[in-house]
Amino acid sequence: MQTRNRFFDDIAKVATSAAGTLTGMKGEIEHLVRHKVEYFVSSMNLVTREEFEVANAMIAKARENQEKLEKKIEVLEKKINLKTRRNTKKETK
Numbered sequence: 001m002q003t004r005n006r007f008f009d010d011i012a013k014v015a016t017s018a019a020g021t022l023t024g025m026k027g028e029i030e031h032l033v034r035h036k037v038e039y040f041v042s043s044m045n046l047v048t049r050e051e052f053e054v055a056n057a058m059i060a061k062a063r064e065n066q067e068k069l070e071k072k073i074e075v076l077e078k079k080i081n082l083k084t085r086r087n088t089k090k091e092t093k
Contacts, residue, residue: 047055
């Protein structure tokens with residue numbers, strides 16, 4: 001009877017130690033993976049979120065300015081076309 005209890009006690013000790021070992025291995029693996037991912041990301045020359053937001057704002061502002069300039073060009077082209085039409089009408093008369 002005591003042999004069985006001792007056997008189960010030994011199995012419980014082995015299982016406990018295996019669980020502790022696996023927990024330690026899990027921590028080491030997580031650390032190694034995290035380190036490798038950080039190294040990989042840093043070697044890719046990625047921008048920070050803040051730099052991305054600043055560049056995005058600059059692009060949006062440039063796009064707005066471009067649209068305004070395109071509208072001004074349209075107005076000026078219409079004026080030029082009107083003047084040239086008037087001049088050609090005067091010349092034909």
